[in-house]
Amino acid sequence: MNTTHTTIMVVDDDPAISTLISHQLRSLGYRTVCLRDGFQALQQLATVQPDLILLDVMMPHMSGWDVCRQIRTCSEAPIILLTAKDADADVINGLNAGADDYVTKPYRIAQLHARIEATLRRSVQRTRPRPAARAGPTSADDRPSPSSPTASPTPKVAPASPPVTPPRLRLGATLREERLRRGVSLYQAEQVCRVRWDYLQAIEQEQWEYVPKARRQSAIRTYAAYLGVPLRYPQPRRASFASVAAPLVAVALMLVVVVVYFL
Known part of the structure; x- marks a missing residue:
């Protein structure tokens, strides 16, 4: 060809x-x-x-x-x-x-x-256009009736494509933008991180199921550290002294009341 x-x-x-x-x-x-x-x-x-x-x-x-x-x-x-x-x-x-x-x-x-x-x-x-099966009618039954006009084929109209709203990416988009900003290809990142380039690409697209679960977290940490992108995980809230002491004080008061009542 x-x-x-x-x-x-x-x-x-x-x-x-x-x-x-x-x-x-x-x-x-x-x-x-x-x-x-x-x-x-x-x-x-x-x-x-x-x-x-x-x-x-x-x-x-x-x-x-x-x-x-x-x-x-x-x-x-x-x-x-x-x-x-x-x-x-x-x-x-x-x-x-x-x-x-x-x-x-x-x-x-x-x-x-x-x-x-x-x-x-x-x-x-x-x-490729198909050849016509026959040039004209071969019998009286095949001839179009004068009173019935030949129907013209209805042109096919392709349905309008529905608008697609891109989802908002977070960690993956940040990693990809930083890699492109540095001018590094996925193959170059693979050589340094020792993580397969298709895994790195999946991380950038946030297609987590593509990366084996056993290697997912280590691959993300290694790639983020290589690009200098901090990983921010939500920290558990620490209980304040007042929130811990208040129930203890209440229990102590109840014990005092009980002791006084029975004495």
């Missing part, structure tokens, strides 16, 4: 990853457009009109699954999910959301290239 005029939209919140993917695809002859999150992808979809979309799953504000569902309400552009989430449930969720294929990171560019070409071929076959 001629890749000269094929435009691929790369949607990944990590600049280092999207730059690497874009460089690899351009070396294969594709044109690329890189976007940082799902909102940008939805806003630029009609303008870019990509031939194929490479979509990450763990992104801020909207997951790749939600972005995929939104795209499917208004576009038939083929989508390949490119993510580190490799559990069976993740693959099933991605395909059920409308993705055409699912590729896990780390990937091999030769395999990714083959999957892109296969997906593009299927897309062309879907959009």
Whole structure:
């Protein structure tokens, strides 16, 4: 397939990853457009009109699954999910959301290239017009009646995408903003923290269930210490002297009253 005029939209919140993917695809002859999150992808979809979309799953504000569902309400552009989430449930969720294929990171560019070409071929076959079954009526029953006008097909109108309100992130957003401010990639942070980069990405997106429970707290503390982000946990309130002494005084008075009464 001629890749000269094929435009691929790369949607990944990590600049280092999207730059690497874009460089690899351009070396294969594709044109690329890189976007940082799902909102940008939805806003630029009609303008870019990509031939194929490479979509990450763990992104801020909207997951790749939600972005995929939104795209499917208004576009038939083929989508390949490119993510580190490799559990069976993740693959099933991605395909059920409308993705055409699912590729896990780390990937091999030769395999990714083959999957892109296969997906593009299927897309062309879907959009290719079907030949007419017959040129005209072959019997009297097939001829339209003069009194009944031929009904014109009703154009399909894509349903409007419901507005999506991004949730307010706290610790994860703070960590991600500090990492980007320092110009550090997830791969560089992995080398220093000795924590897998996909765990760090999950922490930034506050997708806590992705990080094993046994390693979750230590990974958060290590990453926060590396970026210099303080962790603030609510401290238990200390009981005041008055709140402790008051019940003791009341008990003592009751004992005095009882002793006086019986004497």
